Amino acid sequence: NAGVTQTPKFQVLKTGQSMTLQCAQDMNHEYMSWYRQDPGMGLRLIHYSVGAGITDQGEVPNGYNVSRSTTEDFPLRLLSAAPSQTSVYFCAISPGANTEAFFGQGTRLTVV
Amino acid sequence: GNSVTQMEGPVTLSEEAFLTINCTYTATGYPSLFWYVQYPGEGLQLLLKATKADDKGSNKGFEATYRKETTSFHLEKGSVQVSDSAVYFCALIFHSGAGSYQLTFGKGTKLSVIP
Numbered sequence: 001n002a003g004v005t006q007t008p009k010f011q012v013l014k015t016g017q018s019m020t021l022q023c024a025q026d027m028n029h030e031y032m033s034w035y036r037q038d039p040g041m042g043l044r045l046i047h048y049s050v051g052a053g054i055t056d057q058g059e060v061p062n063g064y065n066v067s068r069s070t071t072e073d074f075p076l077r078l079l080s081a082a083p084s085q086t087s088v089y090f091c092a093i094s095p096g097a098n099t100e101a102f103f104g105q106g107t108r109l110t111v112v
Numbered sequence: 113g114n115s116v117t118q119m120e121g122p123v124t125l126s127e128e129a130f131l132t133i134n135c136t137y138t139a140t141g142y143p144s145l146f147w148y149v150q151y152p153g154e155g156l157q158l159l160l161k162a163t164k165a166d167d168k169g170s171n172k173g174f175e176a177t178y179r180k181e182t183t184s185f186h187l188e189k190g191s192v193q194v195s196d197s198a199v200y201f202c203a204l205i206f207h208s209g210a211g212s213y214q215l216t217f218g219k220g221t222k223l224s225v226i227p
Contacts, residue, residue, distance in 0.1 A: 004155075031213050033213060033215070040219060041219060042201060042217040042218055042219040042220050043156075043217040044217075045214065045215070045216075048213045050213060058214075090155055090156065092156075092215075094213065097213055098144055100144075100146050100158050100161055100205075100215075101215055102158070103155035103157070105155045106154075
């Protein structure tokens with residue numbers, strides 16, 4: 001039972017490059033979210049989805065796009081990477097609107 | 113809006129010492145409260161939770177009680193071990209209904225336990 005799988009685990013990008021962080025789940029949970037973790041800042045919500053075809057912005061959405069075409073996958077796209085997007089990114093899933101989240105292992109992204 | 117404030121670290125304790133990590137929150141209504149733990153190089157794991165006032169969450173010797181009157185959810189453990197060294201996050205989710213999902217985190221407290 002993998003739960004939440006994030007790929008890649010590590011990535012280095014040059015400023016202006018684009019990439020997609022992948023998140024896949026095998027628990028059939030409706031709610032999926034992306035967070036970024038920065039030193040001294042805790043986790044901040046980027047985007048979330050309450051089901052296939054439905055997405056919404058979180059606290060820090062600028063510079064990121066998401067889509068949710070299936071229940072299983074929730075990719076996060078960086079269209080033009082900036083050094084300020086250097087961070088550790090976590091995908092999380094949840095079975096309901098008022099319940100806890102279960103996290104993937106994270107993707108460490110460095111933009112140079 | 114909703115927010116979580118937890119004590120800043122780092123916290124360094126000797127093995128078998130008593131641990132308290134303070135967490136207070138601001139929320140409209142009655143949120144559910146959580147403690148997550150993050151071991152080095154890993155993602156966050158749910159440690160314990162409480163969904164209503166006076167509930168006590170517990171797991172692996174850790175406890176926290178949902179105090180509505182003081183809007184607090186302090187994490188405690190009677191005797192810490194070296195293996196408890198990690199970053200601990202307090203978090204809340206507000207019962208905002210269908211169509212929304214807002215899990216709000218504190219900034220984290222790093223705990224180091226020395227033998």
